[in-house]
Each structure stands twice: as C-alpha cells, then as structure tokens.
Amino acid sequence: MKSPVKTLFFILLILIGNPLSQNFNYSKSITPRELISKEYTNETQKCDLALVLSGGGARGIAQIGVIEILDSAGIKPDIIIGVSMGAVVGGLYAAGYTPKELDSIARSINWGELLSDIPERSIMLQTQKETESKYFLTIRFKAGKLLIPSGYLAAQKLLNKLSELTAAATIRSKKNFDKLPIRFRSVITDLTTGEAIALRKGNLGEAIRASISVPILFMPYTIDSFYAVDGGLRMPVPVEVAKKLGCKRIIAVNTTAQLIPRNQLNTFNKVAEQTTTIMQQDLIASERLLADVWIEPDLRNHNSTDFTNIDSLIEWGKDAARKALPKIFETIKKHEFIKIDTIISTPEIPGLQNLLRGTITSKML
Template identity: 30%
Template sequence: MLKHVTPDTFRTDRGSDAAVISELERTGTPPEAITEQRLPTTVPTRLRRVPKELGQIVLVLQGGGALGAYQVGAYQALHEAGVEPDWVIGTSIGAINASLIAGNALENRLERLREFWSRMQHSPWVEMLGAWPLMGPLATNLTTITHGIPAFFRPNPLAFLGLHVPLGSEAAGYYDTSPLARTLSELVDFDRINGRQTRLTMGAANVRTSEMRYFDSRDMDLDIRHVMASGALPPAFPAVRIDGGLYWDGGILSNTPVEAVFDDDPRKNSVIFAVHIWNPQGPEPDTIWQVMSRQKDIQYSSRAVSHIARQKQIHRLRHVITELVRRLPEKEQKTEAVRELAAYGCLTRMHVVRLLAPPFEGDDHTKDIDFSPRGIRRRWETGYADTSRVLELAPWLGDFDPVEGFILHEARPGVMMTAG
C-alpha cells in the first residue's frame, strides 16, 4: 500500500523562464500582460481553498500510463486543501484516475487511488533488480512487456502467432485487459458516478470515423466499458465496443481533453487544474534512443500550447461580442438579429492552472511503463509538492482584465507565470 507522501525535494529542470514566456506569448498574450510570482521553496503546511465565487472546480488529466502517478499526487494536494473537483475529465490513465475520484465518496478517494496504484506496482523481486544501475530499468520494463501487470493487463498469446492472424475486433491487441476490468469493478462505484454527484467525462477515439467522443456522466450512464475504451491504446490493447461503435484510447486524437470544458454548453465560470504529464519542451536529441523519447513527448503533449492559444482567442472574442452588444442602443439590442449574434458571446471567466510533470534523470521512451515502486513514488510525491505550492500561491486571486475571460497560470520551477 502506498503511504501518505511528504516530499522534501523540488525538481527545477522544466525549462527556463524565457522559454515559458515564449510559450505564453504564443497564446496571444502581449509581454506586458505576463506576470511572474515566486513559488514557495518548501511544501506549505497550510493551503488556500478556491473561493466558490470563482465557479466550478475542474480537474483535467492527460493519458500517459505510469506517468499518471503524478496526477494522483496532484489530487492528494487538492484533497488535503479541501479543493474537490465538481467535474473530472480524463483520457487513458487520466480516465482511470478520474473514475477512481468520481466513483468514490470523498473520504475513500485517496485510499482507493493508493490501492489501485499499489496493484500497478511490480513485485518486490523486480524492485530488487532496480538496485542495479544498468539492469534495473531494463529489467522492470522487460517484465512489463513480457509478463504484463497482474491487475492491469496480461499477454494475449494468440497475438504473437502472427500479424495477420484474425483475432476479432475486440481482441486485436498484444495484451488482454480483462484484469483491469476486474480491478475497476472492485474499486469504482459506478452507481455513485451515475448518481451525478461529481461529473465525469472520458475521451475515446471512434475507430471507424476517427472522431473524438466524450462519454459524459451528465448526459448518460457510464460503466466499466467507457473507462476501458478511453484507455484502449493500440496495438497494445484491444478496442472496446460501446453501443455498436468501436473505440480506442482518446489520446491518439487528443491527449489534452481540456477542450471539453471550453466546448461545454452552457459554459460556467471555472478554475481548471490541467495536469499535463508529457513535456512539450525538450532538448534536441542526438541518438535514436533520445529521438524515440522526444517523439513520444511531442506526440502525447498533443499540441497543448496551440490548443490553449486557440481557446484563449475564442473566449476573448466571446467577451468582446458581449461588450459590443452592450454598447448598442437598447432598441437595437432587442432586435432578433442582434439577439442571435449576442448568443455567441458570454462573460464566463476561466482560470486555467497548468501543472506540468517534470522529467527525471534516466527517463526515456519507456517511462510510461515504469511501474516500479520507486518510479510511481517519485512521480506521486512530485505531483503533490508541485500542486501544494500552487495552492499556497493561489494565482487565481487578484484583479484581471474584465475583457479577458481566459486566464492562464503556468507553473514552472520556482515561479508561476500568469497570462491574462
């Protein structure tokens, strides 16, 4: 069982201030509108809550296998600060973590998350191999590939008979994920999810149409299939059929499901904690091994900056539309044509707090299958520390441009950059 984390270290290798400012400028924010605050250097013991008047709390979780342990540390910090999400959105491992949060009572959530991630860990004998500097990572990764993880997935023998052997649409994968279905059935209460106390949304890719679909507890009853579909990453895991449609992991289309919040109808004032576990910035690789790692980071960070830039621009236009309508004579405002145009505007304000998991020394393209106890523990602890510092600073408090409906808070080593 994973214990309560109390980290005493803080990673500082997530990019320079100049690189962060460059990213924020790409969202359309002028340099003079970017502010900087220093983050606490130690993990605070007293954390601030998010004022209710700022709107709903949304937790958005990327996909990324073992990297998802960082998300659980982030949630633990929120939980201990009394900041519980009204809405949890996830893809792949993010959907699994999201279902464990939404599918349990407040007092049981951390216990269930710890239980799940304890089951994901390799056995002690594999951890013993981790003591060898060169053999450790290789041994743990080979164990995952050849034996699977008992509570998650196991090899599908038929898949290794040949690439052209017919397996069936719902079995065409190198691994069988029925162990995950059993694990989720023990740890997630879908009656609670379908009671709609905490909204849950999970993204999956339609195999036939290549379209993203978000399964949303607000609009439909959810079950294990929806979680499994969101995490069915091909060719490792087989597709999942739901209502006649076949679905794969949503991360192959969009691994940053924050778009679900911006496209929601009706939109609401929100504080959105977007927990990103793939680093969009990185060094130029000069070996094939490094190329494989950097390619994966780029692929699964899912153009997060460009997504945010687009949403920031669109949301500002919504505010501008509302302001322009207000400036019209009252008689004009009441005409059908103006009312129709006014419907495109809104005055909702969204604070997006972007938490970015750091790289660790020795990370490579296999980091998302590093289910070693040490790997899980250090990512969990770092997520907890990073989020605790952000909560202490509370960057969403303050005065902001009234026309700016999208305020981006970017947490980086030692600093919080705010664009808005």
C-alpha cells in the same frame, strides 16, 4: 510493462505502418471543439471549477499526488475530465475514493500483471506453460496471408479490476456520471470517425477502459456505438471538453511524455516514442492556452511504461500541486462575486416631501 510488449508494439508499427498517421489526417486543421460529440457533451449544469487529467501511462500516476494536495487544500472540482491514465485516476476519485485510497490502490496493484492477458501459471495446463515459456508472440496466417491483430492485449484483467473498483459507483449513479460524488467525463477517440467523445453515461469501468485503449498495444473497445481507442490521440489534455461544458475555471494537469534529449535517442523504442510525442505537441499547446491553471509535474523523463517507482511519481505530483496553489487560489478569487447584503430600490429621505423625486435621484447619479 515488460520489454516484449514494447517490442511487439514497434514490430507491428513496422508491419502495418504508423496507424496514427494513416487513420487520422493531421494536416487538416480541425479544432477539438468540432470533434466533440454534441450528444455526449450537451450540458446545462453549473460548472465553476473543472479538473482536467491527462494520459502518460505510468507518468499519469503523478496525478494522484496532485489530487491529494488539492483535496487537502479544500479545492473540490465540480467535474473531472480524464483521458487514458487520467481517466483511471479521475474516474476513481469521482467515484468516491479518497486521495489516500487512490494512493493505496496505485501502490498495491501489480501493474505488469494487470496490463498482461497471460493467465497466471498456477491455473495453466502443462502444455500451456510449455508454450508460454517458449514464445511471447504467435503469428497467425489465413489463406497464406498474415493476420494482423487489432491489438496485442484485450486488457481483460484491467477491465476486471476497473469493474471491481467501480461497480458500487456504477450502481449508485444508475450509470449516469453526473450522479457520481463528483461529475465525470471519460474522453475516448472513435477510431471509425476520428472524433473525440466525452462519455457521460454507462458502465464506469468500461468507460475508463475505453479511454486507455492505446492503439495496437490494446485492442479497440466497443462501447455504445463507438469503436474506442485512447482519447489522447485527439485530446492529450482534454481542456477543450471543460470549455465546451461551460466551466468557468479550469485546472489542467499534464503528465504526457516529454521530448527526449538527443543524447538519449539511442534505441528504436525511444525514437518511436519521440515521434508520437512530437505529433501531440501542437494539440497540447492549444489546450494549454485554454486552461486557467496548468500543472506540469517534473517527472525526470520517467518512462511511461515504468510502474516501479510509484512513490516518486506521487511525490512529484504533490510538489507540482503545492507550487500551483497560489495561482489556483488567485484564479478562484478572481471569479468570486462580491456578496450584496442589501438592495435599495428607492431612496427615502425623511423631511423632503416637497421635493420632486427626480431632483433627488439626479443628484445621486
């Protein structure tokens, strides 16, 4: 993503204040469990193993590498719960794409173009080209008042791509995410109520798009009755959703932004990013306590808006998953039950017809 987009993000933060602190009361202690819509998480299906995927922008692509290692080791989750970029990666995997196909998709996409709503110059009128080359920001006024948009990008190109990739799965599943090859939940934040919602039905592409609506950068997305923004606002790593669904074992992957060292806090952008990261620390810490296995790839402070190093991101994800395999297998083994071949309800001992049954059973206890 180019610097003008990031610049606009922080200009708008200055103009209207920090929306995260204004719209959500972080001083009030609210557990994620209280914020999950019962309608969208009421479950009865069996869930032995859940895979929880986080956000992190470009950093979230590392989760493809994690999935590739888990898949090759024969570890298949019963359900995938994704938020933001984790909803993209997890949603496509749940839809039936193989890890190799996910890898290919991530490498083939022009992310800068996909995350921009500027039309290709080849289809623009000459006047549009002239305007586009002069300005990257247009400010509108009404009745002498500055109009602040709800978001810089409608992300229509992104929605189109997601719809293209998930159309077949949406049709086959009849818009029921429990009918996908792997069950799936896309976590959003309802901007109206502040609730975290785990979507389990609808158009798969739209459900994923709704989860990545980073406030101000992307316009909120209306889905069902929800005014959706990035699910990571309330659940950066939505382990609590898996707990709510009754999953016995939970593997969580955290690719959210890490705290930046002091000597690197030398730009306004980095200071603003650090502020958001700090606000998420307690939420992430509480989710970590709920996971059986926590995978956190070493992403070398990779910038969340840098989509130029896909190879390294995926390899870093693989490295972290390989290191976690012993813990994963140990966790799976702990939850396995010993198979009972034969059940003896009443012992029969030939030749002891004259003994009372109670005499025999009392000696066996």
